[in-house]
Amino acid sequence: MIIEPRMRGFICLTSHPKGCEQSVINQINYVKSKGAIDGPKKVLVIGASTGFGLASRITSAFGSNAATIGVFFEKAPAAGKTASPGYYNSLAFHTQAEKAGLYAKSINGDAFSNEVKKQTIDLIKADLGQVDLVIYSLASPVRQHPVTGVLHRSVLKPIGDTFSDKTVDFHTGIVSEVTITPCSDEDIANTVQVMGGEDWKMWTDALLNAGVLAEGAMTVAYSYIGPDVTEPVYRKGTIGMAKEHLEATAFEITEDLAKIGGKAFVSVNKALVTQASSAIPVIPLYISLLYKIMKAKGSHEGCIEQIQRLYSERLYTNGGIPVDEKGRIRIDDWEMDEAVQKEVAELWKGATTENLPTIGDLNGYKSDFLNLFGFGFEGVDYAAEANEMVEIPGLI
Ligand code: NAI
Ligand code: NA
Numbered sequence: 001m002i003i004e005p006r007m008r009g010f011i012c013l014t015s016h017p018k019g020c021e022q023s024v025i026n027q028i029n030y031v032k033s034k035g036a037i038d039g040p041k042k043v044l045v046i047g048a049s050t051g052f053g054l055a056s057r058i059t060s061a062f063g064s065n066a067a068t069i070g071v072f073f074e075k076a077p078a079a080g081k082t083a084s085p086g087y088y089n090s091l092a093f094h095t096q097a098e099k100a101g102l103y104a105k106s107i108n109g110d111a112f113s114n115e116v117k118k119q120t121i122d123l124i125k126a127d128l129g130q131v132d133l134v135i136y137s138l139a140s141p142v143r144q145h146p147v148t149g150v151l152h153r154s155v156l157k158p159i160g161d162t163f164s165d166k167t168v169d170f171h172t173g174i175v176s177e178v179t180i181t182p183c184s185d186e187d188i189a190n191t192v193q194v195m196g197g198e199d200w201k202m203w204t205d206a207l208l209n210a211g212v213l214a215e216g217a218m219t220v221a222y223s224y225i226g227p228d229v230t231e232p233v234y235r236k237g238t239i240g241m242a243k244e245h246l247e248a249t250a251f252e253i254t255e256d257l258a259k260i261g262g263k264a265f266v267s268v269n270k271a272l273v274t275q276a277s278s279a280i281p282v283i284p285l286y287i288s289l290l291y292k293i294m295k296a297k298g299s300h301e302g303c304i305e306q307i308q309r310l311y312s313e314r315l316y317t318n319g320g321i322p323v324d325e326k327g328r329i330r331i332d333d334w335e336m337d338e339a340v341q342k343e344v345a346e347l348w349k350g351a352t353t354e355n356l357p358t359i360g361d362l363n364g365y366k367s368d369f370l371n372l373f374g375f376g377f378e379g380v381d382y383a384a385e386a387n388e389m390v391e392i393p394g395l396i
Contacts, residue, residue, distance in 0.1 A: 003082060003386050005375045007171060010279045012373040018386050019374025020088035021095075026377070027055060027304040028096055031062045034308050039064030039316040040133035042214070044120065046071045046111050046203060049086025050372070051274035052222050053137030055303040057093060059311050060133065067103035067128055071111050071120055073140070082388045085373050091392045103127065107396045112143045112199050119396060121210045130214040134207065136200045136221040139276035143194040146202070152193035155238050156280050157183035163232040166351060168285040170278070170365050175353045178281050183238050195242035197221070197249025204253045204264065217262040218315070219253060221246055222269050225332060227341055229348055230282050239280075247328060265321065267314070267329040270306055273368035288360035289347045290335065295361060299334040302368075306331050 006013040043060040047053035048070030060066040074087040082088075090106055097104035105123060109116040124131055144151045160182055167178040183191075192198075200221050207213050223243045226234050234240055246266060253264035271277065271287050278284060294300035301309070310331050314321055324330050334340070347359050356362055370376040 001080070001385060001388060002383065003388060004382070005370060005373060011275070012370070012375075014082045014373065015085035015088055016082070016374035016380070016382070016386060017088040017091070017388060017390055018380045019377045019382070020085050021092035022377040022380050023371060023374060024054075024058065024089055024092035024096060027058045028062045030304050031059050031308055034063070034312065037063040037312050037316050039311050040066050042066060042128045042131045043068045043133045043135065044071070044124065044131045044207075045069070045135045045137065047135075047137035047139065048072050048106065049074050049090045051137065051139065051272070051276065052269060052303050052307060053135060054086070054089055054093070055307040056135040056137060058304065059307045061093075061097055061102050061104065062100070063308060063311060064316070065102065066133075068097070069120065069123055069128070069131070070104070070106040071116060072106065072108060073110055074108055076108070076391065077388045079389075087392065088374060088390070091390060094392055105394060105396065106392065110144070111138055112140075112146060114146045117203060117206045121206060121212055123396065124212040125210070130212050130217070131207075132214040132217050134204065134213070134217065134219040136203065136219060138199070139274070140194060143199065145193065152190040154191040154194035154242065155183055155187045156233060157181070157187055158232045158237045159183055159188065159241070161232070165229065165282055166285055166348070167282050168288065168356060168362070170284045170288070170362065170369065173353060173356060173362055175285065175351055175356055180233060180281060188238050188241050191238040192242045192245045195239060196245030197247075197252075198245075200246065201249050201253055201256075204256060208256060208260070213257070213260055213262060215260050217257065217260060219257075219262070219264045220315070220329075221250065221264075221266050223247055223266045223328065224271065225268050225336070226271060227286065227344060229345065230286055233280065233282050247326065250327065265323070265329050267310055268332045270301060270332045270335040272303055272306070273365060273372065274303070275372060278369060284365060285351065285360070286344065286348075288356065288362050288365045289344050289351065290340070291361035291364045292359065293340055293343045293347075294334065295364065297340065299337070299340070301334070
């Protein structure tokens, strides 16, 4: 069928298989253009189908010739209904990996469950023996706890005080005031359950106990800090409490991994347009101002540029891994640059519906958003019939 974007709220209901393929090919070409990384050889990526996780899988495979196992939760296509973009991305990844002679297998299911953890361990045992890198890149609004069975829902709310500030509806470009009432205590606990470190530790415990982590294996999870303007809803809000928990969990996992000489790290990444971040109030306005400034400075990066730099300049250099005073890897350094942040803060104060198209990169935001679903890529004929029913061979 001919596939067009169909927007509803913060999501797009359709995705384009050819466009997703182009997105993956572009990312592969970027990684190849940067040269070989003396990096990981056998990699498990949890949350491997979109955003930072997909970029991690691509960098592992095409930057470092690694065999990869990907875990994700994506919708397969059905008659007349496109798959979710992560499904088509993963199909394209498999196709390109096979062409390049690289091992790639994927598991589509709930990473929070014991069952998917067991399936993953069985697959590692059968095909790879052990892995030397585990990337943990889940972003989910819900988690069913594998022990209690409780379905936890994360919320994006401030803690303590009502928050009011500007936001933009990036579809219409309208800048308005948003007011978010503070969360309850249960909201904090639930958000920590979903986006905190417990599941990451459950994964590493399970992998370690099964003997499928190689000597010296590393595991890396992703976090975010961001500027003052987003602090009440992000870093000091419910999601920030989950990120604090995730960051603290890195130290616990490092202790567990001591017996194999392994280590756990959190990498603080840059704010980027992904399905996860588009749903957070205030962030899209911040991102559109940030993009404008970073693009003008030549320091703008997308997920693939961020992760290629994480591997080549942080994780796999000949020296040690540089971390901040809290033990975190920082690849948000260019975002958090003082001059950049000062400019964002100034533009923020004066931002209106009228001036945002000029002072901010609203078009960049919109085009990145469409790209997430495989739309807007050069070299793709969107007027042509596309086969939405394509399937990932061997998907578990
Ligand atoms: P994303 O939405 O692009 O990717 C999420 C991934 O998790 C997908 O592969 C999805 O299939 C998978 N997933 C979700 N629920 C699952 C489940 N139950 N079972 C198995 N797989 C599941 O998100 P993004 O933005 O790449 O986020 C990844 C991490 O990076 C998150 O921890 C996020 O907080 C962090 N981060 C994001 C930033 C941003 O601006 N987007 C900035 C800094 C950090
Ligand atoms: Na991801």
